[in-house]
Amino acid sequence: MARLGYRRFVLLSVLCVLIAVSVLATAGTVAVAQDNTQDTSATGVETRDAPCAEFRVSPESPVVGERIRLTVTPPHRPSCKVHYVDGYIESYLWYFGDSPVAGDSGRTAVVTFEEPGEYTIGLEARDHLGVTTLHEKTIRVTEAVPRAMFTHSPEELSVGQEVEFDASSSFIPDGDIGGYTWEMGDGTTATGETVSHSYDETGEYDVTLTVEGNGVEETTTETVTVGDVSPVADIQMDADPDDITVDDTVTFDGSGSHSTDGEILNHTWEFGDGGTAEGETAEYSYTEPGAYEMTLEVDDGEDTATATKRVTVISRTPEPQVSYSPQEPVAGSPMTFDASDSHSPDGEIQQVVWEFGDGNEAVGMEVEHTYDEPGEYEVTVEVDDGVESASGSFSVTVGEEESQGMPGFGAVAALAALLLALVAVVAGRRR
Numbered sequence: 533m534a535r536l537g538y539r540r541f542v543l544l545s546v547l548c549v550l551i552a553v554s555v556l557a558t559a560g561t562v563a564v565a566q567d568n569t570q571d572t573s574a575t576g577v578e579t580r581d582a583p584c585a586e587f588r589v590s591p592e593s594p595v596v597g598e599r600i601r602l603t604v605t606p607p608h609r610p611s612c613k614v615h616y617v618d619g620y621i622e623s624y625l626w627y628f629g630d631s632p633v634a635g636d637s638g639r640t641a642v643v644t645f646e647e648p649g650e651y652t653i654g655l656e657a658r659d660h661l662g663v664t665t666l667h668e669k670t671i672r673v674t675e676a677v678p679r680a681m682f683t684h685s686p687e688e689l690s691v692g693q694e695v696e697f698d699a700s701s702s703f704i705p706d707g708d709i710g711g712y713t714w715e716m717g718d719g720t721t722a723t724g725e726t727v728s729h730s731y732d733e734t735g736e737y738d739v740t741l742t743v744e745g746n747g748v749e750e751t752t753t754e755t756v757t758v759g760d761v762s763p764v765a766d767i768q769m770d771a772d773p774d775d776i777t778v779d780d781t782v783t784f785d786g787s788g789s790h791s792t793d794g795e796i797l798n799h800t801w802e803f804g805d806g807g808t809a810e811g812e813t814a815e816y817s818y819t820e821p822g823a824y825e826m827t828l829e830v831d832d833g834e835d836t837a838t839a840t841k842r843v844t845v846i847s848r849t850p851e852p853q854v855s856y857s858p859q860e861p862v863a864g865s866p867m868t869f870d871a872s873d874s875h876s877p878d879g880e881i882q883q884v885v886w887e888f889g890d891g892n893e894a895v896g897m898e899v900e901h902t903y904d905e906p907g908e909y910e911v912t913v914e915v916d917d918g919v920e921s922a923s924g925s926f927s928v929t930v931g932e933e934e935s936q937g938m939p940g941f942g943a944v945a946a947l948a949a950l951l952l953a954l955v956a957v958v959a960g961r962r963r
Contacts, residue, residue, distance in 0.1 A: 583621050585657035585667035595676040596648055604639040620660055627654035645673045678704040678745035680752040689758045692792050698726045704745040715740040731758040763791035763832040765839035773843045784814045791832035798831040818845040850876035852915045852924045862931040866902045876917035887912040903930040
């Protein structure tokens with residue numbers, strides 16, 4: 533009985549194991565059916581999802597004649613597997629139009645449609661196992677429409693002032709603008725790519741431009757502000773504002789200033805260095821080099837206006853720059869004086885004259901001089917560029933003449949020989 537019980541126990545155990553294996557195998561089959569992957573433990577073969585074929589269209593709202601770029605994009609869906617563990621996408625094929633028609637191959641393509649309408653674009657991806665997937669998008673191609681754009685000048689307007697409106701920046705892709713219509717905001721209209729207009733009253737005016745092309749119109753509106761009438765200040769001068777010489781007389785002219793509602797009554801000049809003047813014209817000289825911001829203020833009895841101009845004043849006087857060596861000279865030894873670093877705004881230095889302070893002179897860019905006596909000497913140098921000259925001075929301290937020092941070897945030898953001779957004579961006499 534015990535043996536029979538043991539056999540029953542073994543048979544029941546084997547039966548339970550078989551039932552568990554069967555249940556697990558069935559569950560595995562269901563899971564694989566859901567994600568399209570088979571069990572590889574027995575066969576070593578794995579099936580894969582079909583490749584994805586997602587792509588991007590740029591621009592998203594194209595117009596007739598515009599180049600449309602198509603680009604394969606990485607998928608965003610987790611179930612869309614572009615790359616496999618052991619596989620790859622072998623090819624892409626594009627389709628254009630309402631029916632599948634073979635197009636370009638590759639990860640990118642370009643297409644242009646010459647008629648407006650809806651077009652279906654397809655991308656077929658084929659993997660290394662020959663499995664294909666087709667992804668389609670429908671785009672709408674519209675007629676090219678004009679773009680209305682304009683500018684106006686000047687930006688700040690006064691009553692009665694002429695302003696120009698310019699629509700030359702308007703365009704239509706692959707076409708020409710057929711017409712320009714303006715509404716000036718004060719009840720008047722005009723036509724043309726550029727128009728001129730003036731306003732009789734102050735205020736804000738909405739100016740509207742309408743352009744036409746390909747049978748389509750587009751409008752744009754900008755607001756212009758017209759202010760009170762004010763005079764305009766204008767500065768003219770008889771010299772280059774970037775090249776005025778110190779002490780030269782410059783004539784400043786404000787006669788170009790004007791007012792739309794009367795005459796200019798007063799002209800007030802400020803030259804930027806503290807100097808001022810009154811009158812339609814003014815003459816002025818700057819005494820120091822530098823950059824100055826000068827202004828003109830005009831007054832028509834009701835309003836004022838100012839204009840500014842930056843002027844640069846330079847000195848044309850040559851500047852001497854000298855050096856000498858040695859730096860610690862002594863009497864009886866020659867010195868070198870050098871003025872080659874001197875310069876002139878008008879050109880080259882043509883002559884250099886030296887006065888050494890001991891009554892001697894020399895001419896030249898580089899000269900030599902020897903002081904006979906020690907002392908303090910005031911050296912003067914004058915440089916001339918052919919237009920103007922300038923001079924400068926500096927002190928030179930000359931030391932004592934160097935001593936002769938110990939007698940030379942020859943003198944020592946002669947003295948030694950003389951002493952030896954004397955010794956010899958004395959020695960002879962003693963014998």
